[in-house]
Amino acid sequence: MSARRRFSDALLLAAAFGALAVMRASTPNYTRLIAPIDTHGVRGELVRGRSLALRVDGVEVARRLRVPAPGGVRELDSGGIWLVVHATAQAVERPERVAGAAIVGADGRRYAHSDRAGFARALLAAQELQAGVPARGDLVFELPQAVLADAHLVASAHPLDLAPLDSRLDIALGLDAATLAAALSAARDVYDLERP
Amino acid sequence: MWDRLRRRFGASTLVAVVVAALAFVLVGVGVGGGLARAPDDALPVLAAGATLDAGPWRVRPLRAWQGERCLLDGPYTQAGHRVSVEVELVNLTDRSSSTAAAAFVLRQPVPDATLPSLELVRDRAVLGTLHPGMPERVVLCWSAAAATTDSVVLTIRATRYKERDNLQGGAGWFDPHDVAEVRLPFGAPDPDAVRETSR
Numbered sequence: 334m335s336a337r338r339r340f341s342d343a344l345l346l347a348a349a350f351g352a353l354a355v356m357r358a359s360t361p362n363y364t365r366l367i368a369p370i371d372t373h374g375v376r377g378e379l380v381r382g383r384s385l386a387l388r389v390d391g392v393e394v395a396r397r398l399r400v401p402a403p404g405g406v407r408e409l410d411s412g413g414i415w416l417v418v419h420a421t422a423q424a425v426e427r428p429e430r431v432a433g434a435a436i437v438g439a440d441g442r443r444y445a446h447s448d449r450a451g452f453a454r455a456l457l458a459a460q461e462l463q464a465g466v467p468a469r470g471d472l473v474f475e476l477p478q479a480v481l482a483d484a485h486l487v488a489s490a491h492p493l494d495l496a497p498l499d500s501r502l503d504i505a506l507g508l509d510a511a512t513l514a515a516a517l518s519a520a521r522d523v524y525d526l527e528r529p
Numbered sequence: 530m531w532d533r534l535r536r537r538f539g540a541s542t543l544v545a546v547v548v549a550a551l552a553f554v555l556v557g558v559g560v561g562g563g564l565a566r567a568p569d570d571a572l573p574v575l576a577a578g579a580t581l582d583a584g585p586w587r588v589r590p591l592r593a594w595q596g597e598r599c600l601l602d603g604p605y606t607q608a609g610h611r612v613s614v615e616v617e618l619v620n621l622t623d624r625s626s627s628t629a630a631a632a633f634v635l636r637q638p639v640p641d642a643t644l645p646s647l648e649l650v651r652d653r654a655v656l657g658t659l660h661p662g663m664p665e666r667v668v669l670c671w672s673a674a675a676a677t678t679d680s681v682v683l684t685i686r687a688t689r690y691k692e693r694d695n696l697q698g699g700a701g702w703f704d705p706h707d708v709a710e711v712r713l714p715f716g717a718p719d720p721d722a723v724r725e726t727s728r
């Protein structure tokens with residue numbers, strides 16, 4: 334074998350390994366490969382996924398949340414603030430629930446629907462949604478105020494990390510600087526989930 | 530091969546070399562502590578009130594107390610010996626998480642303790658999820674056989690984030706390992722954590 338042929342073979346081998354390294358580095362990891370499939374939308378429009386359709390009607394900010402408790406009500410404070418998302422939702426094919434909902438901030442941090450509020454009837458997550466029958470309700474989130482700017486709502490009929498390749502709704506809340514300032518200045522001291 | 534070596538070096542030289550090598554290995558093992566298991570490296574001690582970033586959690590142990598019931602035990606729970614530890618936790622990951630209990634292992638007075646029950650001090654209720662960057666005080670409570678010591682010892686268990694795990698190539702927190710030891714003397718309960726009602 335000539336020296337030239339050997340050199341070209343070595344070059345080819347190096348190029349093949351280089352191509353493999355590039356392919357390995359650029360392939361999304363398994364979590365990304367089986368991530369939910371997002372249907373994007375904005376506040377005010379009905380966003381239809383495969384199992385859920387949801388419209389964000391409005392958002393409100395509150396410092397405390399009044400929720401039903403055994404023998405009465407209790408007020409929940411927070412290290413941050415409470416974000417209440419008013420929404421209308423319906424199932425698409427068969428009865429569903431909003432089993433996974435979260436606010437995703439501009440930095441990608443995800444704040445799950447609060448489990449501190451229990452099972453107040455006003456919560457959208459507490460309702461069984463029928464196909465084609467719109468139901469109104471609230472989604473409540475506890476988060477730092479700084480997360481609100483340009484935040485998105487993600488919602489799914491299944492718990493968020495447990496439904497690979499499932500349909501998921503991703504709805505921009507439209508909280509630009511002006512809207513956010515208005516929402517914060519109109520912030521309630523207490524939002525009552527018993528009598529919203 | 531043995532014949533070739535013997536012809537070249539002589540049998541007595543070869544035997545001497547083999548014996549010397551064996552002696553070298555035996556002396557080395559003896560000096561290194563024999564074949565017994567090497568002692569574990571001592572963990573750094575985390576003092577009460579000090580903060581440590583342990584993988585997904587920022588941990589600040591506050592105080593410990595013991596009693597007959599956990600804070601969340603109902604009136605019909607059988608009374609026994611319970612060990613409570615109050616800590617402040619911050620979720621350092623990018624999403625809400627309910628896996629805080631796995632970050633603590635009780636070493637004393639219960640050596641092989643089960644997972645603790647967790648109370649969110651803010652609500653006087655069971656801890657659900659902790660959200661990113663929002664510090665919360667949490668009371669961990671374990672059942673113990675009896676009060677035999679005057680302090681509680683626990684280790685903080687951290688995990689490591691991997692962009693691609695070895696099995697499927699997915700992102701996650703893996704490789705649990707102890708990163709610090711906490712010793713807290715038993716004292717009086719936090720009055721805020723044992724208050725009657727929600728704030």
